[in-house]
Amino acid sequence: MDIKEAMAFITGTQKFGQNLGLSRMECMLSKLGNPHLDLRVIHIAGTNGKGSVAAITSEVLMKHGYTVGLYISPYIEEFNERIQINRKNIDDADLAFYTEKVAGAVAECVAEGLEHPTEFEIITTVMFLYFQAKQPDFCVIEVGLGGDLDSTNVVSPLLSIITSISFDHMNVLGNTIGEIAQAKAGIIKPGVPVVAYPQLPEAERVIMERARLMESPIEFVDPNHVSFLGFAEETGVQRVRYEAGTWDFEANLRLLGVHQQVNSLLAVSALYRLSQVAGLNLLPDLVAEAVETVHWMGRFEIMNHDPLVIIDGAHNVDGIRQLKNSLNFYYPDRPYILILGILADKDTHQMADLIARDANAVICVTPNSTRASLAQDLYQYIHTFNDHVTWEEEYDTALSSALRQCPDDGYVIASGSLYMVGDMRRTMRQRFGLPYEH
Template sequence: MDKNEALAWIHGRSKFKIKPGLERMEWMAEKLGHPERRVPAIHVAGTNGKGSTTAFLKFLLMEQGYSTGTFTSPYITHFNERISINGVPVPDEDLIALIKKVKPLVEEAANLPIGEPTEFEVITMMSLLYFSEKTVDIMILETGLGGRYDSTNIIHSLVSIITNIGLDHQDILGESYAEIAEQKAGIIKERAAVISGVDQTEAKKIVEETSKERSAPLFRLGEEFSITQAEDEQSFRYKFHHEAQYQISMLGDHQKNNASLAITTMDILKESGWMINRSLYGQALLKTWWPGRMEVVRQHPYTLLDGAHNYEGTLALVKAIETLYRGRTIHVIYGAIAGKPVKEMLNMIKKVATTVTVVTFDFPKALTKNDYQSIDAGLVHYENSMDAYEQVKQEAAEEDIILCTGSLYFISEIRNLFD
């Protein structure tokens, strides 16, 4: 089996099929000797900010000398990055070896009442197996969708982080903030600390009630810990069990919130006995980066990539553009998938955009030319990302900004132009 065959097998699982329940994960875990129990874990859920919060936490832990495994989704540059240790993606040979270990179980399960595991379940189990085999000090797992029935929820986490709650994947998670919050809060474990950046009233109440029911100490941004803007745009003052001023490289006020969740998690680990030196926080935060999140990929013309793939993400993006690039000419290249409030998101983007170009990128659920024209007949459309970027680049003045945004799958495709 080579890598192409390995990936073809993974992608041949039920990619977009949702199978509620943890029965398949629990069955595979038992067969593999419960790798999820061998490594201390931090669990991250939320509508937006999971990847960035995980990145901040990874750099903070690595700066302390801890070997840190991360399981993230989707990938931006290549598949292997979804399973990484200290920021290094799983090597191809290890990836193939992991598949060879889980493949017989997947085939066996297909003939049982529990049924064949989905693609995400398979990749989750591979990550747990990899981290346990490599004996990392700690692992950080992002949920794929929701939390309560997400395949990652077989772990017994030291800390559960809920970044925020927004209206996304409503066909699966529920129509209201409260329903979605109930799914995300499903990662909260008995007596395990909860770090929350949730500010929506209904959702916040659900997180508070669930934490209380499970005797889980709750630490909320804006209450138990807080941040305030410092003089420098990229700096903020943090206050919890210590007070300090920190600076980050990642752009946007929302990244300061994400950084504060990670810092608070570190302080909670320190209180529980982990050897942690707070003086190392600052340099770790400055080193932190995450692809496709307000990422500058080219200086001439100045080109930004941001995976604002839902309503709340678009709000954060527009706020960041207004703050950081007010008065500049912004040319937006936008790619979206079905099932999102694209009309509303485009209307928000138009507030900061001088021009908007839309793209049908290589993805099964990508919007087509007809889809876009039904939203706005005046939108300029291209059938591929490269043609769109080259045309916008030709038309942009030297001091203009090109912003590529929308689905993370679109960001993954267009980012290849800059590697």
């Protein structure tokens, strides 16, 4: 199997959609020798912030000399981003090699009468095989959807992390914060410590009860233990101070967004707990150095300075609200041009209300997904409250229009979907002459 055949096999399973449950994973992994049981895992669930917390956690461990596997979803520009070791994407040869092995296990499980595994289940199994073969010191693994029935929830982790919980994927996870939290809390395993983001009371009660049942020690981070010290616009970093256990240090946080202050505190606190659980000698100075260097594509990422151009993968109501708060915090009273593309299964109207009403102009685009809300439909809604709205089929045209309309003291922001942001990032890199990693 070469990479084209591997990708055809993987994408060909999209027709099986989302089908939560662990039976297919357990069958495939059993056929392949249960590779997931050979890994030292940090498992991360939550609605928003998983990627940022995973990035900081892996960067800190790498800074201390450890080899770190990282599993994320979705990818931004390249499919191979989903599986990384020391922030290097899996190469095509390895992706094809392990996909072929998984395809064999899929055939056996289907022959035994199981439903066909989903795309995410296949990718997750490829990840487990790859990490088993490469044997990184730690594997930082993001949940794909929910927690209790997610494909990744076959692991026995060293530590569980739960990020911010809010409304998203309600058609699958439930219509209340409690129901959604119940799914996310499903990653808590017997006796395994948990570090969690400060939650809404309903979510906190659910998580606490699950931790009690599992006899798992749990800590909710205190937002007062991170202090904002300043923002340097010219370098694009925010200065913060952290307090976690016996650690007390300052760092230049390269990840922008007001919400990243508590997200990064969650990662720092989880690392402090991991140092106790795994007997690691993690040093605050090296933690600070890692925080200063960590970069996460498509999360409040500055793509150009003159004019200022930002992309952000906010893709649900809470994410858009956090983005708008951050824009107001860093760039108060400055006009902005918005490029917006949203998936149809999101609360498109509320998301648009939050960020499009104050925009000087809005350019609607269609994300590259079968679940996309069409640009024309988004335009029709936004036009009811903002006269300066258009829609474009081509991302390059949308970017040109945004740059043309951007006031001298203003900026361009593109957001609404990680699927859109990935393609828009590629378009921006070409326009501004940026490398893949910049």
